[in-house]
Amino acid sequence: MTVHSDPLEIGAAEYLLRRERVFSALQQRGLGAYCVFGPTRVAYLSGFFFSPTERPVALVLTAAGEVHALLPRLEVTHFQQQCPELPNLEIYAEYPGGGEGRHPLTLLQGLLTRLGQTGRVGADLDGYEHRWGYRGPRLSELLGWPVQADVALIDDLRAIKSAAETALMREACRWGDRAHRLMQDMVEVGAQELLVSHGASLQATREMLAELGDRYVPKSREGMPANAMFIRGANTAHPHGLHQAGAVTQGDVLVTGAYGVVGGYESELERTMIVGEPDARFVQYFGAMMAAQQAGFDALRPGRTCAEAERDVRRFIRDELGMDDLVRHHTGHAFGLEGHEHPFLDLDDHSVIEPGMVFSIEPGLYVPKFAGFRHSDTVLVTEHGSERLSLYPRELEALTVSPV
Structure with missing residues (x-):
């Protein structure tokens, strides 16, 4: 009989602990939500490893303990395979719009509005990284108020x-x-x-x-x-x-x-x-x-x-x-x-x-x-x-x- 040892990867329990530390940090800082755009930070908090392209991917963590993901349609099944415990998805067709007539980050704006986050929002970056031809607005421009951009909130945990x-x-x-x-x-x-x-x-x-x-x-x-x-x-x-x-x-x-x-x-x-x-x-x-x-x-x-x-x-x-x-x-x-x-x-x-x-x-x-x-x-x-x-x-x- 073949005995299989545990896979060499971080387990779901540790990803949960990482997110709980972020929830606690948001409460201490008086932030209602935090948007994560950096691909490595997304992976650190969720276990979702992917190939970053011009298509924006983001996580939204709230002080109340919710987690939502902004994803292009082509990454949905990939995300579900790696992160089955994170079901809250905001899905867009394609970048720059895929026929929807709206920029993908406008879906993120709508999500934050539905969550009641109309003031104290933080992020690692004020919008998606400019890679592979991506062009898009800053998150603060879409929301109409300042976003507290701070990579340290997550990167200090990673250290x-x-x-x-x-x-x-x-x-x-x-x-x-x-x-x-x-x-x-x-x-x-x-x-x-x-x-x-x-x-x-x-x-x-x-x-x-x-x-x-x-x-x-x-x-x-x-x-x-x-x-x-x-x-x-x-x-x-x-x-x-x-x-x-x-x-x-x-x-x-x-x-x-x-x-x-x-x-x-x-x-x-x-x-x-x-x-x-x-x-x-x-x-x-x-x-x-x-x-x-x-x-x-x-x-x-x-x-x-x-x-x-x-x-x-x-x-x-x-x-x-x-x-x-x-x-x-x-x-x-x-x-x-x-x-x-x-x-x-x-x-x-x-x-x-x-x-x-x-x-x-x-x-x-x-x-x-x-x-x-x-x-x-x-x-x-x-x-x-x-x-x-x-x-x-x-x-x-x-x-x-x-x-x-």
Whole structure:
């Protein structure tokens, strides 16, 4: 007899708890209703994962505990499949109108009016996001009164991960690590940057699906659940350098990126590697980068602010390494359902670090016309410090690639 374990996704009870926290926040703020347009926020509160297009999708949560969804007709059965416990739907034919002669957001206006919400309305955004050719009015224009637009009401909840979210991210880290291993094993002189990256991602995905079976629940229609890539040479001196055509050569510096996606939650893993024996210049900058990342691990503690943690790392790079001129970005960022989320380890982010937050720790050093040096790890803030969830080797010996 085959035993099926629970699927790797957030359950209905946790989505209900999230909505109840929003209901409570609305009551505390004196808001009658809150409109949610951001696709990731919609998914966070409802479990409805979808492909965002020009067609507006929105949730309306009321202080009285009601939930309504604005949907295009093409998403109705999809929503009902994922969110059977949310039956209140406001359905429009198509965008821009589908022959109805009215913009989809006018249905949202009518819904709020029927609900008696004629004053204190909040939203993550004052209208639908402009994507894929969408044009439309601000929600405040339709309602005729100001809308309290505030992404923090939901995004502050998202910042602290639950035990279920952390478990999904641990699993995502496992497969990000595996994808990176496969990629590193494929790298050799003459290998094609794009082919190795995509080949390793596909092989890792095959292994992931074979092992997890029906426990794995896809949450998107694009991309693979296990991914790895790299850029090479002087291109790595650009923190977000694009892929380049051509083959790996001896002496190339590689900066990699790998991640898994489980239940919609991502991991993050980046490493700096070298093809062939490293020279003294590479060893110097690699060691400096490793020391800066360790300073980041040490700085990430609950009760401090993000700015204080960043200040420690920048001070170390400036005073101990003398390399402040090689810094191009802050130490890290939170993430989960998205690759970057609030808050940020930045000198101007004064958010308090709390247990349950998950950050990347990735201070980088970028030497123009030579190479970039950056490791990134997924790190969970604990009650007394932090825990690294991505477990791929960090040391130079393990990241030196044989040229043949």
